[in-house]
Amino acid sequence: xxxAEARVPLLRIVSLTKRFGGFTALDxxxxxxxxxxxxxxxxxxxxxxxxxxxxxxxxxxxxxGTVLFRDEDIxxxxxxxxxxxxxxxxxxxxxxxxxxxxxxxxxxALDFAAHEHVSVAQRRDTMMSILTQMGLASKANASATxxxxxxLRKMELARAMATHPKLLISDEAMAGLSSSEVDEVLDxxxxxxxxxxxIIMIEHIMQAVMRFSDRVMCLDAGKIIxxxxxxxxxANQRVQEAYLGT
Amino acid sequence: MKRKGILFWIGxxxxxxATFLMTQVVGNQYPFFAGYVILQFIVLAVAWSILxxxxxxxxxxxxxxxxxxxYTAVFLAKAFGAPLLVQIATAAAIxxxxxxALGLLTLRMQGIFFSIATIALTIIIxxxxxxxxxxxxxxxxxxxxxxxxxxxxxxxxMLFFVQALLVVLAVAISRYxxxxxxxxxxxxxxxxxxxxECTGVPTLRLKLMACVISGALMCAAGAPAAMYLQFANPxxxxxxxxxxxxxxxSLIGGTAHWSGPIIxxxxxxxxxxxxxxxxxxxxxxxxxxxxxxxxxxGAPEGIIGLVRKIFHSRNEGKE
Numbered sequence: 001x002x003x004a005e006a007r008v009p010l011l012r013i014v015s016l017t018k019r020f021g022g023f024t025a026l027d028x029x030x031x032x033x034x035x036x037x038x039x040x041x042x043x044x045x046x047x048x049x050x051x052x053x054x055x056x057x058x059x060x061x062x063x064x065g066t067v068l069f070r071d072e073d074i075x076x077x078x079x080x081x082x083x084x085x086x087x088x089x090x091x092x093x094x095x096x097x098x099x100x101x102x103x104x105x106x107x108x109a110l111d112f113a114a115h116e117h118v119s120v121a122q123r124r125d126t127m128m129s130i131l132t133q134m135g136l137a138s139k140a141n142a143s144a145t146x147x148x149x150x151x152l153r154k155m156e157l158a159r160a161m162a163t164h165p166k167l168l169i170s171d172e173a174m175a176g177l178s179s180s181e182v183d184e185v186l187d188x189x190x191x192x193x194x195x196x197x198x199i200i201m202i203e204h205i206m207q208a209v210m211r212f213s214d215r216v217m218c219l220d221a222g223k224i225i226x227x228x229x230x231x232x233x234x235a236n237q238r239v240q241e242a243y244l245g246t
Numbered sequence: 247m248k249r250k251g252i253l254f255w256i257g258x259x260x261x262x263x264a265t266f267l268m269t270q271v272v273g274n275q276y277p278f279f280a281g282y283v284i285l286q287f288i289v290l291a292v293a294w295s296i297l298x299x300x301x302x303x304x305x306x307x308x309x310x311x312x313x314x315x316x317y318t319a320v321f322l323a324k325a326f327g328a329p330l331l332v333q334i335a336t337a338a339a340i341x342x343x344x345x346x347a348l349g350l351l352t353l354r355m356q357g358i359f360f361s362i363a364t365i366a367l368t369i370i371i372x373x374x375x376x377x378x379x380x381x382x383x384x385x386x387x388x389x390x391x392x393x394x395x396x397x398x399x400x401x402x403x404m405l406f407f408v409q410a411l412l413v414v415l416a417v418a419i420s421r422y423x424x425x426x427x428x429x430x431x432x433x434x435x436x437x438x439x440x441x442x443e444c445t446g447v448p449t450l451r452l453k454l455m456a457c458v459i460s461g462a463l464m465c466a467a468g469a470p471a472a473m474y475l476q477f478a479n480p481x482x483x484x485x486x487x488x489x490x491x492x493x494x495x496s497l498i499g500g501t502a503h504w505s506g507p508i509i510x511x512x513x514x515x516x517x518x519x520x521x522x523x524x525x526x527x528x529x530x531x532x533x534x535x536x537x538x539x540x541x542x543x544g545a546p547e548g549i550i551g552l553v554r555k556i557f558h559s560r561n562e563g564k565e
Contacts, residue, residue: 078448079440083443088444091441091444095440096437096438096441097437097441097442099437104430109445109446111427112427112447112448
């Protein structure tokens with residue numbers, strides 16, 4: 001990678017605002033995320049984290065504000081087009097395709113989000129290698145309804161990976177998991193990050209955020225109140241106030 | 247996969263040959279009258295399941311599409327004396343346009359709201375036709391059948407064969423959709439629309455496709471009905487019974503496989519025909535209601551689901 005390429009942010013959010021009626025969920029948010037970064041997004045409940053994710057992935061229309069991905073304005077694009085451009089996400093509450101097996105869930109991603117035409121056999125190979133990496137290979141033919149919570153979380157990440165993303169957004173993939181399971185998922189995300197995938201991680205579990213992130217951003221009431229290294233953000237007075245309510 | 251495809255087309259050819267042979271051999275007219283209705287319901291049920299089964303959008307507007315098909319034929323026959331083929335093709339084109347409009351509705355409405363909107367659609371169109379003098383208004387209109395063309399010596403026999411062709415067309419399309427990327431995309435969006443969209447599935451385009459195909463087939467199925475009855479009036483052409491039947495047949499047969507609606511349509515409409523002859527036509531509706539309740543409680547996945555379940559538990563028993 002040349003220096004010039006490295007300086008172009010992968011994702012650039014420019015003065016993004018999102019209102020629901022009279023309620024401002026996001027208020028003039030701007031941030032640049034360089035390629036390869038592990039970016040932690042924190043904030044109290046209702047601070048606008050998931051709204052921001054929805055604006056990046058295209059589930060919500062933004063007004064006003066722009067989202068640039070690899071120097072392209074993706075604001076007018078529909079979610080499935082953004083997925084094909086390389087933005088994948090998992091959901092806070094897992095949303096598997098319930099009538100399908102784990103393998104079929106991944107095949108949807110491989111069928112529809114593939115960047116170039118590859119044979120069915122190749123797609124199956126990719127699917128199995130993703131499942132193996134995620135530790136789900138033995139569950140390939142299990143119905144998505146039969147998975148445990150941690151398996152569902154992993155399947156969501158696997159399905160997102162199957163779209164061949166450049167940016168992966170993980171929306172509280174560790175919520176409701178035991179501490180050993182949190183470590184498991186965290187290790188997975190770390191290994192994905194080492195494969196040249198930029199990751200935005202929303203998380204409430206602070207130890208996980210601290211361990212994972214190169215940089216952390218804290219939102220409160222739709223505004224950025226702090227951004228920097230994990231320790232800088234944790235030490236920030238306003239962040240502590242937002243979390244502890246003092 | 248390939249072998250199944252060959253088997254399917256052999257089956258379709260045998261079916262068409264059999265229906266054609268029947269028109270040449272059987273002298274009694276009743277089998278054609280009854281058979282026509284069964285074939286018509288197969289097309290309607292198969293068309294319904296493309297949107298209602300694969301995509302999960304429950305359409306109560308089958309009668310709107312059917313009625314528009316009937317009245318397209320009536321209008322073309324009266325205004326231009328158009329032949330049957332033109333009537334059916336035009337009806338399919340208008341059905342496709344209606345389907346497109348319906349597809350745009352799915353942008354704003356899902357679940358029960360979509361279903362209610364489709365009922366409203368039926369009522370609106372029926373009202374328009376009721377007030378359109380040229381096609382007979384509320385009183386209805388008599389239609390003359392054109393002379394029969396060989397090799398058929400009776401018009402109903404010809405309609406019977408035409409409807410059999412529509413069955414093959416509808417089933418082939420439905421089967422193709424199920425086995426192709428379109429079917430997989432529809433299945434994904436039925437399970438979860440947002441997740442599908444975020445996995446790269448162009449949900450709107452697929453929904454529009456399903457609506458257009460489903461609508462075109464429903465309208466095409468309705469077009470020959472004008473000539474079949476030699477009469478059309480809004481109350482019977484837009485009868486809600488078509489909507490309920492198409493839905494019930496698909497659900498009772500099972501929507502998980504393309505053959506489900508065919509099984510459901512044959513089972514229900516054959517029983518209905520039998521009851522009409524032996525008891526009364528009013529018992530039909532009762533039968534539909536009772537069967538629907540029984541299946542919703544006992545086999546929510548329909549006959550296809552029931553069969554799969556039995557096979558599954560048998561296989562498990564072996565292990």
